[in-house]
Amino acid sequence: MSALMQALAVSFAYRGRKVLHEISLDFRKGEVVSLLGPNGSGKTTLLKILLGLLVPQSGFVHFEDRLLQGYPRNELAKRIAYVPQVHREAFAYTVEEVVLMGRMPYHGFFSTSSGQDREIARMAMAKLGILHLHDRPYTEISGGERQLTLIARALTQGADVFIMDEPVNGLDYGNQMRLLNDINGLASDGLTFIMTTHFPDHALLTADRVVLLKEGTVLADGAPATVMTTEMLQTLYRVEVEVVSLPGRSGSVRVCVPSWAM
C-alpha cells in the first residue's frame, strides 16, 4: 500500500541549532503512529513540519504524492487536522463555537456558519459524547472535555489525518484512558493518527506503529512488538526500564515498568 504521507530526508534547524537530521518516514492510511523520544528529540518540530507550519530547510514532505507546500492552506486544512495540547482560551467561546471553527476551511469571505455546518459539528460532538456540553463556555469545562472538544473540531474539519501533540498531557488518569480508547475507536473508522507521547505504555496500548526519535534521528521504526523492547527504551531514555508481558483476556499485554520497581 502506498504511503498517504511521506517525509523524505527532512532536516530542520532553529537559528543554526539542528533539530532534525535527514528524517525519512512513511505514514499509511488508518495507522496510529506514536512518536516517542526524550525532551528535545525533535518530536514537536516533526509534527509542525508534517502540518506544514514549518518548512524543512532540506528534504521534502509529500501528501498523496504532492508536495505539502503545494497545497493551499485551506485545502490542507480539509485533510490534515491539528489537535494541540489542552490549553486555556482567552475568550469564553462555547464548546459549539470552538467545534464550529473546524468549518473554517469551507467558509467563504463572510465566514457564516450554515445549518449544514452546525449539523456536522453536532455529529462530531455526539460521536465524542460531549453534545450535552455544547453551550458551556470552553473555559469552564475540564481538561479532558477540552481535549475532546478539540478532537471534535478536528472531526468537523473533515480531516482524515489527525496530528496530535501529547494529547493526554494534563489529563487525569481516567481521562487519559478514555481518550486513548476514543482514539482507537476513531482509528478503526479509517482515520490516521500521528501523535507524540511521553508515555511508552500509551504507545503500547494504542499504536500500530512506533517511531523512536533520539537527537533528531530515527532510532527505530516499526510495530510496537519489535520496536518497544527493554534495550531500545533503555537506549532511548537512558533509564533502567523493562518491558514485561502480562497475561490478558485475549493474548498478552505488554507494559513498561522501571527496573527499581520490579
Added chain:
Amino acid sequence: MKRLVLPSLAVLMVGAVFVSLCLGKYGVPLEDILAFAGWKFFGLSGLTEESRSLLTNVLLEIRLPRILAALLIGASLAVSGAAFQALFINPLVSPGLLGVLAGAAFGAALGMMMAKNWLIVQCSTLMFGFAAVGVAVGIARLFRSYTIVMLVLGGIISGAFFTALLSIAKYVADPTNQLPAIVYWLMGNLSAADHGTIMTVGTPMLLGILLLICNGGRLNVMSMGEEEASALGVNVGQVRMTVVFLATLISALTVVIGGIIGWVGLIIPHICRMLVGPDNRLLLPAAALLGGTYLLVVDNVCRLLFSFEIPTGIVTSLIGIPFFVLVLNNVHRGWR
C-alpha cells in the same frame, strides 16, 4: 436572545440620532425634524420657507456632521479594539497597542506647528499614525520573529518613541497659540467635525469598519493562536496584516476628526462580549453599533451639560476608568 441584540442596538442607535438632532442650544421638536425629513426626502410641504433654511443650517450643517463624527469615531474605536483583542488574544488590549494613536497625535501636533492649513494637519495625522505602526511592525521584522509578542513590544517601543516626539513638539511649540491648540486637540473633542471632514473621511472609515466586521470569523480562529489558525486553513500573515492595516486606518482617522478619545475601544467590546459572547462575527457589529451610540450620548452630555463645552475625550476617560475597574472581575473569568 443573541439574535435580538443586533437589531436592538441598531434601534437604540437610530433613537439616539433623533434625540441628538433635537437637543441643543436651539431646541428642535421631533415633529419639526420629521416634517423637515418629509420635505427633504419626499418633497412634502409642511414647513415655511424661513424654518426650512433655519433647519437646514441647524440640522444638516451643524448637528448632523457632529452626530456622524461621534458615530464613526465610536464605532471605529470599538471595532478596532475588539479586532485587536482577538488578534492579540488579550481582552485588555486597546486600539492604540501598535502606537497608532501616539503617532497620529504627534502628526497632528507637527501639522499644527508647520501649517495653517487644516488639510495638511489631517494628512500629517494620518501619515504619522501609519508611520508609528510601520515602526512597530518594522521592529518585529528586524528580529525576524514575526510573532505576536514581538509585534506588541514593537508597538510599545514605537508608542514611546512617538510620545517622546510629541513632547518635543509641545516643548518647541509657540506657547501662546500653538501649544494650547495642540493640548486642546489631544484632549479629544468633536467640535471641529464639519461637513467637509465627514464627507472625506466618512467613506474610508465606514469601509474599514465593514471590512473588519467581514473578518470576524477569521479573527475567531486567530484568537486560538497562530498555529491552530494556520492548521484551520487561515492564512495567518495575510489576515494579521489586513486587520492591522484596517484598524490603523480607522483609528488614525478618529484622531483626524476628533483628537484622542480614550477607553471606548476597551470598554465597549467588553460590554458587547457580555451581550453576544466572544464570537467576533457578532461581536464586531455589536461593538460598532454600541460604540457609535455610546460616543454620541457622551458627546451630547459634553455639549449640553454646561454652558461651555467639555472635551469629549476627558469624559470618555472619566466614565471608562471606573467602569473598567467594575468589569475587571468579569474579565478575569474568561481570561487566565
